[in-house]
Amino acid sequence: MYRKILFVMIVLALLAHPTRNALALCSGSGCNGTDPATTGCSADGVTVRQKWPYGNPGPIKVELRRSDTCVTFWARTWNYSAFYYYNNATLKNYYWEQRWSPPNDSTYSDQQSGNSGFQACGDYSTSPITWPVNSPSWKCTSTY
Numbered sequence: 062m063y064r065k066i067l068f069v070m071i072v073l074a075l076l077a078h079p080t081r082n083a084l085a086l087c088s089g090s091g092c093n094g095t096d097p098a099t100t101g102c103s104a105d106g107v108t109v110r111q112k113w114p115y116g117n118p119g120p121i122k123v124e125l126r127r128s129d130t131c132v133t134f135w136a137r138t139w140n141y142s143a144f145y146y147y148n149n150a151t152l153k154n155y156y157w158e159q160r161w162s163p164p165n166d167s168t169y170s171d172q173q174s175g176n177s178g179f180q181a182c183g184d185y186s187t188s189p190i191t192w193p194v195n196s197p198s199w200k201c202t203s204t205y
Contacts, residue, residue: 121183
């Protein structure tokens, strides 16, 4: 009987205080090339670097995002204009994504594991941007 009560107490304690890691479906190199939203890594994502390539405020903001739980980085580009545009978010030298983005919406790249050496770049256009945006440097955040 004592073991059953102890077991129930442990289960209830775990349910009442879930860890951040319980939300993520991957960590470290197991997350490489995956979507930070569908893996749960974006749940604790924070912006560690940002850049307004066309001035602040401007039509887009580029962010370098990090998840401590997953130990990963990814790029996110926000469309802050009043119009639809193709947004490109590039995690420099790794992954990129572009999509048709409505106002006040974001586009983000896949993620890569690591602790430092990452940079996010981005751009916007009325035409598809079907390549990674790795330069010029004014379209990129500083390196983290």
